[in-house]
Amino acid sequence: xxxxxxxxxxxxxxxxxxxxxxxxxxxxxxxxxxxxxxxxxxxxxxxxxxxxxxxxxxxxxxxxxxxxxxxxxxxxxxxxxxxxxxxxxxxxxxxxxxxxxxxxxxxxxxxxxxxxxxxxxxxxxxxxxxxxxxxxxxxxxxxxxxxxxxxxxxxxxxxxxxxxxxxxxxxxxxxxxxxxxxxxxxxxxxxxxxxxxxxxxxxxxxxxxxxxxxxxxxxxxxxxxxxxxxxxxxxxxxxxxxxxxxxxxxxxxxxxxxxxxxxxxxxxxxxxxxxxxxxxxxxxxxxxxxxxxxxxxxxxxxxxxxxxxxxxxxxx
Amino acid sequence: xxxxxxxxxxxxxxxxxxxxxxxxxxxxxxxxxxxxxxxxxxxxxxxxxxxxxxxxxxxxxxxxxxxxxxxxxxxxxxxxxxxxxxxxxxxxxxxxxxxxxxxxxxxxxxxxxxxxxxxxxxxxxxxxxxxxxxxxxxxxxxxxxxxxxxxxxxxxxxxxxxxxxxxxxxxxxxxxxxxxxxxxxxxxxxxxxxxxxxxxxxxxxxxxxxxxxxxxxxxxxxxxxxxxxxxxxxxxxxxxxxxxxxxxxxxxxxxxxxxxxxxxxxxxxxxxxxxxxxxxxxxxxxxxxxxxxxxxxxxxxxxxxxxxxxxxxxxx
Numbered sequence: 211x212x213x214x215x216x217x218x219x220x221x222x223x224x225x226x227x228x229x230x231x232x233x234x235x236x237x238x239x240x241x242x243x244x245x246x247x248x249x250x251x252x253x254x255x256x257x258x259x260x261x262x263x264x265x266x267x268x269x270x271x272x273x274x275x276x277x278x279x280x281x282x283x284x285x286x287x288x289x290x291x292x293x294x295x296x297x298x299x300x301x302x303x304x305x306x307x308x309x310x311x312x313x314x315x316x317x318x319x320x321x322x323x324x325x326x327x328x329x330x331x332x333x334x335x336x337x338x339x340x341x342x343x344x345x346x347x348x349x350x351x352x353x354x355x356x357x358x359x360x361x362x363x364x365x366x367x368x369x370x371x372x373x374x375x376x377x378x379x380x381x382x383x384x385x386x387x388x389x390x391x392x393x394x395x396x397x398x399x400x401x402x403x404x405x406x407x408x409x410x411x412x413x414x415x416x417x418x419x420x421x422x423x424x425x426x427x428x429x430x431x432x433x434x435x436x437x438x439x440x441x442x443x444x445x446x447x448x449x450x451x452x453x454x455x456x457x458x459x460x461x462x463x464x465x466x467x468x469x470x471x472x473x474x475x476x477x478x479x480x481x482x483x484x485x486x487x488x489x490x491x492x493x494x495x496x497x498x499x500x501x502x503x504x505x506x507x508x509x510x511x512x513x514x515x516x517x518x519x520x521x522x523x524x525x526x
Numbered sequence: 527x528x529x530x531x532x533x534x535x536x537x538x539x540x541x542x543x544x545x546x547x548x549x550x551x552x553x554x555x556x557x558x559x560x561x562x563x564x565x566x567x568x569x570x571x572x573x574x575x576x577x578x579x580x581x582x583x584x585x586x587x588x589x590x591x592x593x594x595x596x597x598x599x600x601x602x603x604x605x606x607x608x609x610x611x612x613x614x615x616x617x618x619x620x621x622x623x624x625x626x627x628x629x630x631x632x633x634x635x636x637x638x639x640x641x642x643x644x645x646x647x648x649x650x651x652x653x654x655x656x657x658x659x660x661x662x663x664x665x666x667x668x669x670x671x672x673x674x675x676x677x678x679x680x681x682x683x684x685x686x687x688x689x690x691x692x693x694x695x696x697x698x699x700x701x702x703x704x705x706x707x708x709x710x711x712x713x714x715x716x717x718x719x720x721x722x723x724x725x726x727x728x729x730x731x732x733x734x735x736x737x738x739x740x741x742x743x744x745x746x747x748x749x750x751x752x753x754x755x756x757x758x759x760x761x762x763x764x765x766x767x768x769x770x771x772x773x774x775x776x777x778x779x780x781x782x783x784x785x786x787x788x789x790x791x792x793x794x795x796x797x798x799x800x801x802x803x804x805x806x807x808x809x810x811x812x813x814x815x816x817x818x819x820x821x822x823x824x825x826x827x828x829x830x831x832x833x834x835x836x837x838x839x840x841x842x
Contacts, residue, residue: 255632285601291625296650305621309607312628316571334612 214340214395215240215402216519221414222249222264223278224440224448225407228518229339230268231511232405235519238338244392246409247324247343248351248380248417251363253301256311257318260363261414262328262343263310270335278448281306300368325389340391344418347386351417352379362413371450375457378412383420388427396427403522404428406437408503410451411470419474428474434525436477438518439464442503443483465490472496476525479503479518497525530656530711531556531718532835537730538565538580539594540756540764541723544834545655546584547827548721551835554654560708562725563640563659564667564696564733567679569617572627573634577730578644578659579626586651594764597622616684641705656707660734663702667733668695678729687766691773694728699736704743712743719838720744722753724819726767727786735790744790750841752793754834755780758819759799781806788812792841795819795834813841
């Protein structure tokens with residue numbers, strides 16, 4: 211797309227933090243975000259897109275800062291009433307959040323595309339960055355565990371990441387058509403940086419990269435591609451990344467993340483805590499930048515965003 | 527159904543008051559209620575059944591006594607969020623109320639019947655009377671107006687009953703299969719009374735009577751059939767009944783209501799305010815009972831329920 215200088219590739223909470231930093235640092239129309247759809251699922255007859263929604267709420271200022279997901283100022287009347295009716299209550303849906311799921315589900319059933327609906331909702335909520343679902347087709351992350359395969363949200367929310375992970379499958383990724391806007395952006399001369407956000411590589415980034423056409427476009431992209439480590443000091447900044455790595459027999463470290471992306475990235479951002487890993491990552495033929503990667507305040511987010519963007523640009 | 531001694535035929539608010547009286551007066555499993563489905567509609571991708579829901583909330587003690595519809599203790603976070611997304615807000619859905627619509631819509635899409643879902647919800651909410659949707663097929667009330675035909679909720683809620691009514695059409699009534707339980711009850715020897723509740727004849731009762739099989743079953747029913755006037759002293763107890771009558775060129779009076787039901791009913795209940803109408807109603811070959819018909823307290827409801835049931839039984 212004309213004017214987009216930065217494409218972020220992001221999952222939910224962790225990625226959304228850096229996306230907010232980028233949206234604040236860059237002129238907003240310069241930022242596009244390829245969003246994970248592997249978490250999306252059907253629940254109570256509604257299509258729920260947790261990562262798109264976290265990005266939407268974060269970038270519109272509606273997000274709940276405490277939880278990192280959902281909306282601020284929520285009420286829970288729906289869930290209480292649903293419980294009274296004997297409904298499924300393992301996935302919490304706030305009353306305000308529900309508006310997004312109901313409106314989107316209705317529009318999807320009426321034949322609109324997920325990308326079209328997302329663009330419209332972003333516009334309604336005053337978001338100037340473009341949130342681009344990785345595909346308008348379905349890609350569904352299946353978590354393979356020692357007790358059998360689980361739909362992502364069953365693993366993640368219902369079973370609270372308790373089962374032991376043995377692998378992942380991205381159902382539909384082989385045949386899903388990549389969002390055309392993402393492909394356009396990746397080949398546009400205005401693009402100066404592609405940033406893989408500090409999201410969970412297995413369940414946030416890989417479902418996107420599992421689409422062969424998208425992975426190929428990333429490889430061919432003239433702009434530098436960098437990644438920001440979601441593992442700092444051997445611990446995951448958020449969620450089950452470390453636990454998954456361990457169960458898969460990998461070392462819980464930023465190096466493992468860099469290794470997964472090595473055929474795609476030109477640069478990798480490490481927290482200064484992980485200085486000792488720099489030589490082995492450089493040995494992967496990947497440039498490195500050491501910069502604080504734990505984002506607490508908005509200032510942290512903007513600083514990391516600026517550092518990441520400038521680092522990427524410096525690699526071109 | 528074995529054990530049902532009273533079948534009420536009811537719409538929403540007005541009918542639900544008498545239904546609550548009957549459920550309190552009778553041993554609960556003795557009461558069944560044939561509920562209007564002509565108000566049902568699809569909104570935001572959800573199937574909404576206003577009359578069934580009003581009956582459900584009223585009989586479970588969850589209803590909002592102030593409005594007469596919806597649940598007590600509601601929040602409105604969903605509607606506010608929906609407005610922010612540019613969604614349709616003309617039909618108010620409380621956060622708790624939404625649970626019923628979402629759960630039911632999901633189950634309908636999964637192939638369950640409206641009657642099965644309604645029975646299950648009643649059971650979950652501790653309702654012992656049987657709420658029986660008039661049909662599991664669709665019947666949709668269309669209000670014919672001087673500005674064209676309108677779906678019932680568009681006329682009723684969106685346009686606030688402003689258009690001038692010229693007639694009604696009950697789409698699907700000709701072919702809808704009547705709820706089998708209602709037909710069973712109407713021919714069961716245990717049945718002692720059929721009570722047409724003080725609901726709007728045009729939009730609450732006629733959509734039910736418009737099903738030829740149901741009307742025939744009512745005519746053949748061995749138990750007495752009575753009706754309670756929704757018009758008292760020339761005014762509607764609730765809603766647009768009087769306005770509709772006027773626009774259709776009829777006198778706004780209990781006599782007009784009795785006239786509409788004359789080929790079905792054995793008896794008609796009038797408020798003492800309308801004593802002067804008694805002779806002309808009796809002239810329709812219909813027995814009459816004068817008893818207070820305005821239900822404010824629960825006591826009013828139970829008293830009218832008792833009077834109605836005993837009056838009907840006395841006609842057998």
